[in-house]
Amino acid sequence: MQKTKTNSIEDSDNGITINLKKSSLAEFTKRPVPNERDVENFEKIIEDQESEMNPPLDEDLDEEIEESLNEIYQDDNGDMVDVKKMDIKKRHGFFYWFFVVIFFLFAALGAYYFYDSHYLKKSNDAAAIEFNLSGKTDVVAGEEFFYTINIKNTGNIGISDVQIRVNYPENFKIADVYPESVKDNPSLWQFDYLSAHSANEIKIKGTMVGLKGKTGIIQATMSYMPENFSSEFKKEATLATNISDIGLEFDFDYVSSVLAGETDEITIRFNAMENNFINNFRITLEPRENLEVLAADGKAYENLADFTMDRPGVWEIKSLSQEEKVMPIRFRFAKKENDKEALLFKFEYKNKEDQYSEFYNETLNFDVMKSDLNLTLIVNGAREDQGVNFGDTLNYSLVYKNKGETEMKDVVIMVVLESDFLDWRTLKYETIGKEKGNTISWSKEEIPALAAIQKNEEGVIDFSIQIMPAGEPNQKQEYQVKSHARFSIGNIEEGKPVESDNQSNTIVNKINSDLKLSETLRYFNNDNVPVGTGPHPPKVGETTTYKVYWEINNNLNELNELVVKLVLPAYVNYDNKNRATVGDIRFDEATREIRWEIGRLPVTVFSASAEFSISLTPSDEDRNKIMVLIPGSSVSAVDSKTEAVLSQTTKAKTTKLEDDQIAQGDGIVF
Structure with missing residues (x-):
């Protein structure tokens, strides 16, 4: 369905x-x-339904509500407001408040600008002046340099009545100023007006001469009047300049023990350094009542300085060079007033205005003795201290002379040698003396002439002794030999003090550091590793390279100006393969010199080494020859303690390779 x-x-x-x-x-x-x-x-x-939900209100409450509503909706005249016609005011938005803030901000800035321009700016401009000094802080004595005074007006108002005054260091000599200062016053400048935002400067050229390390302070003061002000303002600036060097080197040779009434000599050695600005100077010796300065005796000297003695104790040095010059000064103490005397030498530079400024001084101390027997001790030809080396032989000469009015009888002369490094087994005499401890003495038994030494009679005692070879360094020991002689009439009693007048000059021979340079030329190193290349012995037309090794050993004193040099033959080339534990290796193509520059070598660095390669390409003319590869190197340094110049030269090395156990042979080029 x-x-x-x-x-x-x-x-x-x-x-x-x-x-x-x-x-x-x-x-x-x-x-x-x-x-x-x-x-x-x-x-x-x-x-x-509404009545059920909202029950009726009380009448009193209704009236109260109605009155409240009337108050709300009544206008100022008591009439009811028509709500339908009521205007609603809108709230201010973001842009409204933004522009309000901007307005008040500009108003505040304007007020501040007005205050600043009318009150603060005026006072700030009055102080808006930059004022300072510039120039070199380190100079060499006599060096010409500039001081510059800088003035800058950074304000908005000009200044007038500007005056600048300068206080110079006492050792500053003015050469020129720009712009010109106030007439007859090189310390004062005046300017009528300096406009706003403009600048000016003063340049002062001059030199400072003084002792090394002396500091000079230049001070500049500026006073001025700002526009629309009735009060004066001031500024100040300073600058310190130090004399870092004098540009000259001096050395003094003299005997510190002198005999009253006897003529002695001081030799001053000097030379100009590379950076030198002093071309003449004057030497003055501080006068003393018992000191007599004598004229030159006409003795010939090598490299004698060009000088004149203006008067006793004043000498003028006319010219200088980097070559060392000597100037002898003869003097004597007329009598003994003190056991010790000091002589002060001043060195002064004369400027263009004939004004003298001291730049160096030296005080020499002397032991003055009064004795009828003059003893003079000489070691290795010198009466003054000097450095010696380990293993050196000290050759002594003791000169005695009777300077009294009568003969001297039964004279005993003793020499005292104080050192831990003398090998007494090597002592040799011209005339045998008596040894006891560290002394040697001679009496009339050994030298009959000492029985009676006549007036002006003199004699010489010669002997020698060696210094021990270098051993392990011991910083607790004094590495020196201190020597002096003394005499007595009759026997010298042991332990009895000797009067200083009976003593000779004292000589201290400080032992130089044990600087040693070893040089080897090799084809194989110590480990039998080839460090050379090419055929050996060398073959005509082919290149063979070898390695040169340098080693420096030093244990005792710090060394300065340490350098090793080697000049290569024209047929040997430097291969530029080098290494050094300290310092630098350089090769000069023009002079063919290899230099190992070390400079300062402290005791803590007891060993330093360097190596480099050389090459040889024999020509047909070299066939069947033994060729010299390096003619020998030289090392030199200055011992910081003894101030002696140390040097050593190595032997020449050939193609026989004398240092190489594997490659050594006849070395004949084939």
Whole structure:
């Protein structure tokens, strides 16, 4: 049986039929429009429901609410406000408040600008003056240099009545100034006006001469009056300049023990350094009542300085060079007033205005003795202290002379040698003396002439002794030999003090550091590894390279100006393969010199080494020859303690390779 499909749902209880096919809007429009009765019934139902939900209020409460509402909706005249016509004011937005903030910000900035420009700016401009000094802080004595005073007005107002006053260091000599200073016053400058944002400068040229290490301070003061001001302002600047060097080297040779009434000599040695600005100077000797300065005796000296003695104790040196010059000064103490005397020498530079400035001084101390027997001790030809080396032989000469008015009888002469490094087994005499401890003595038994020494009679005692070879250094020991002689009439009693007048000059020979240079030329190193290349012995037309090794050893004193040099033959080339534990190795193509520059070598660095390669390409003329590869190297240094110049030279090395146990042979080029 076929079923019929329906498109509606019917509710029999409520009498409602819902058409499923048609829309609800269509169904709504088909409903009948309610009449007035239906509307009244609907409103009545609504009112009843509202009454049930909101019961009636109390009358007093109603009146109170009504009064409150009236207060809200009444205007200023007591009339009710028409809410329908009421204007609603909008709140201010972001842009409103943004522009308000900007306005007040600009207003504040304007107020500050007004305050700054009228009050602060005026006072700031008055102090907006830059004032400073510039110039060299280290100079060599006599060097010409500039001081510059810089003035800059960075403000917006000009300044007037500008005055600059300078206080110079006492050892500063003015050569020129720019711009010109106030007439007859090189320390004062005046400017009528200095405009805003302008600058000026003062240049002062001059020299400083003084002792090494002396510092001079220049001070500049500036006073000025800013525009629209009634008060004066001041600025100040200072600069310190130090004399770092004098540009000259001095040395003094003299004997510190002198005999009253006897003529002695001081030899002053000097030379100009590379950076020197003093071309003449004056030497003055501080006068003393018992001191006599004598004229030159006409004795010839090598490298004698160009000088004149203006008067006793004043000498003028006319010219200088880097070559060392000597100037002898003869003097004597007329009598003995003190056991010790000091002589002060001053060295002064004369400027263009003939004004003298001291730049160096030296005090020499002397032991003055008064004795009829003059004893003079000489070691290795010198009466003064000097450095000696380990293993050296000390050759002594003791000169005695009777300077009294009568003969001297039974004279005993003793020499005292104080040192831990003398080898007494090597002592040799011209005339045998008596040894006891560290002394040697001679009497009439050894030297018959000492039985009676006539007036002005003199004699010489000669002997020699060696210094021990270098050993392990011991810093607790004094590495020196201190020597002096003394005499007595009759026997010298042991333990009895000897009067200083009976003593000779004292000589201290400090032992130089044990600097040693070893040099080896090799084809194979100590491990039998080849460090050379090419044929050996060398072959004509082919290149052979060798390695040169240098080693320096030093244990005692610190060394300065240490350098090793080697000049290569024209046929030997430097291969530029070098290494050094300290310092630098350089090769000069023009002079063909290899230099190992070390400079300072402290005691803590007791060993240093270097190596480099050389090459040889023999020509046909060299066939069947033994060729010299290195002619010998030299090492030199200055001992910091003894101030002696140490030097050593090595032997020449050939193609025989004398130092190479494997490659050594006849070394003949084939």
